[in-house]
Amino acid sequence: MKVTVDRNLCIGAASCVVIAPKVFQLDSEAKAEVVDQKGADEATILDAAKSCPVLAIIIEDDNGKQIWPEV
Amino acid sequence: MKQFKYLIIGGGIAGTNAASAIREIDRTGSILLLTAEKERLYSRVLLPNYLKGTLPLERVFLKKETFYEENQIEFLNQTTVTAVLPHENKVETAKGDEYGYEKLLLTTGGEANRLGVAGENLDGIFTLKTYEDAQKISAALKEATCGVVIGGRFIALEFMGSFRQHNLKTTTLVMEERLFAPFLDEEGGGLLERILKTGGVEIKFNEKTMAFTGEKKVESVQTQGGLEQKADIVGLGIGITPQTNYIPVGSGLVVGGRIETNQYLQTKNPNIYAAGDVARFWDLTSQRYHSLGNWANAADQGRVAGLNLAGANIEFRAASTYSINFFGTSLALIGDTNAHYADTIIKRGSSQAGYYGNLYLKDDTLIGAVLIGLPQDRGPVGNLIKNRTPIAQIEKLKDHKIDLSELAND
Numbered sequence A: 001m002k003v004t005v006d007r008n009l010c011i012g013a014a015s016c017v018v019i020a021p022k023v024f025q026l027d028s029e030a031k032a033e034v035v036d037q038k039g040a041d042e043a044t045i046l047d048a049a050k051s052c053p054v055l056a057i058i059i060e061d062d063n064g065k066q067i068w069p070e071v
Numbered sequence B: 001m002k003q004f005k006y007l008i009i010g011g012g013i014a015g016t017n018a019a020s021a022i023r024e025i026d027r028t029g030s031i032l033l034l035t036a037e038k039e040r041l042y043s044r045v046l047l048p049n050y051l052k053g054t055l056p057l058e059r060v061f062l063k064k065e066t067f068y069e070e071n072q073i074e075f076l077n078q079t080t081v082t083a084v085l086p087h088e089n090k091v092e093t094a095k096g097d098e099y100g101y102e103k104l105l106l107t108t109g110g111e112a113n114r115l116g117v118a119g120e121n122l123d124g125i126f127t128l129k130t131y132e133d134a135q136k137i138s139a140a141l142k143e144a145t146c147g148v149v150i151g152g153r154f155i156a157l158e159f160m161g162s163f164r165q166h167n168l169k170t171t172t173l174v175m176e177e178r179l180f181a182p183f184l185d186e187e188g189g190g191l192l193e194r195i196l197k198t199g200g201v202e203i204k205f206n207e208k209t210m211a212f213t214g215e216k217k218v219e220s221v222q223t224q225g226g227l228e229q230k231a232d233i234v235g236l237g238i239g240i241t242p243q244t245n246y247i248p249v250g251s252g253l254v255v256g257g258r259i260e261t262n263q264y265l266q267t268k269n270p271n272i273y274a275a276g277d278v279a280r281f282w283d284l285t286s287q288r289y290h291s292l293g294n295w296a297n298a299a300d301q302g303r304v305a306g307l308n309l310a311g312a313n314i315e316f317r318a319a320s321t322y323s324i325n326f327f328g329t330s331l332a333l334i335g336d337t338n339a340h341y342a343d344t345i346i347k348r349g350s351s352q353a354g355y356y357g358n359l360y361l362k363d364d365t366l367i368g369a370v371l372i373g374l375p376q377d378r379g380p381v382g383n384l385i386k387n388r389t390p391i392a393q394i395e396k397l398k399d400h401k402i403d404l405s406e407l408a409n410d
Helices: A015-017 A042-050 B013-026 B045-052 B131-142 B154-165 B188-199 B295-309 B374-386 B394-398
Strands: A002-005 A025-026 A032-034 A057-060 A066-068 B001-009 B033-035 B073-076 B082-083 B090-094 B098-106 B110-112 B125-127 B148-152 B171-172 B203-204 B209-214 B216-225 B229-230 B231-238 B241-243 B259-262 B272-273 B279-283 B288-290 B321-326 B329-335 B342-352 B356-362 B367-373
Touching: A002 A032, A015 B374, A025 B374, A032 B229, A032 B288, A042 A057, A042 A066, A066 B033, A066 B131, B001 B013, B013 B033, B013 B295, B033 B098, B033 B131, B045 B131, B045 B216, B073 B125, B131 B154, B131 B231, B148 B154, B154 B171, B154 B203, B154 B231, B154 B321, B188 B203, B188 B367, B216 B231, B259 B272, B272 B295, B321 B374, B329 B374, B342 B394, B367 B374
Parallel strands: B001 B033, B001 B098, B033 B073, B098 B272, B125 B231, B148 B171, B148 B231, B171 B203, B259 B279
Antiparallel strands: A002 A057, A025 A032, A057 A066, B082 B090, B090 B098, B110 B241, B209 B216, B216 B229, B279 B288, B321 B329, B329 B367, B342 B356, B356 B367
16 A cells, blocks of 8 residues: 655645654645655554545555545 | 424534534435525635635535435524524524424524614625625726725634735724734734734724615714715624524523523423524533633534534533634734633733734633644644643743643643
8 A cells, every 4th residue: 555645736735644643744835745655554554644624635445546635 | 383403593513513413323214405505515714715806605515415315314494483482492593394203402503793873885895704795896996996894803803814815905993902802912902003014904993883875885983073084895894693583582591692501502491402602501611601702613513513413522622712813914813811810810922023812820820822823822722721730830831932732731
């Protein structure tokens, strides 16, 4: 599983940081960044992504298929 | 009359999350989700990005069209509930239909406030809450050259950002004596003002709007102090009023204009729950009834309410965050930012340097924070509030170079 953050969309609401603090942190511009791809179990990371109000967290499975946001 | 096991009024994030949460526990119980709006779930938080031209409107949707059917959620749009009848376990709609329920969830949010002054129905005067609002504003921005924003908080900031993005001459009329009153002190309000001025916004304080003038379309805004401000577009960012007018007055469900719940988001009627902006919930974190008008809170509460509707017994507990990026910096309100409930307020950082915060404490525990340009503090502040971590050396909070996460229990 691979997690990325679309910086153009991120508003720094930090809901992902609250749910998975070892995976996401806010950088110096108040944008979420991925600090550890494996900082939480996959279900927690998916919960963190789903909590994003601007759908800025993108999750792909090991085959590169986007599993969140649903396309 | 059609009968449902679960009936949810309101198709925003609280109501939709609740429906999803019900399905985690109850795969087959019937769910009816009613929404007054036309669209399926979209992100209100993304609407300003659309107005600024950084996102196409179709990207604001948070669910696929097939979501409701796939989850066996009966979804009725453009359906306004006119009455809840708690004794008969049913609701009535404006279309004249009735629906019965076993469990009812109210997530009706709020309606954007208007001023109620002369000329307010002229073309070119907008609130910003719905998809439809955003469509209208976007169309109007293409023609506009001169904008007035009324208000001094979040939605007003969004209007200012959108207006300036379209190179409008932008003037903001604030009723109070500073921005974000009462959440920010004078120093914080002053910092915001400087940032906005640098971004090209003219701000006038203590200006109460009395009327709008124009033929068909707005031409100017008139204030009590005699100011006449030219405008071909006006953005009203003056808060919301919770939607409770469909609840019978004698039911006792509404207290202080909102629907009162316990920490399980259950009202005093055991079959009725409430979540999101419309709820006034018993807040375990601040130990008082509390209402919060932001996305993260609505999302979290919707989920908890949905699980409880389906038979779980989960207490709602959260540190709520509301944040915005504007003119190159950011602002966040976290937890309880009502100075009235704090016994100590710490100023963190320096407004001169462009980053500044107010930290609200009670009994040596952090209960809330307002942060301008201190993004690294948001995660740790949230944890300190949620975990009610006692803070030994309060003086340390003043120094923005000290990492708050060192004070937080992980």
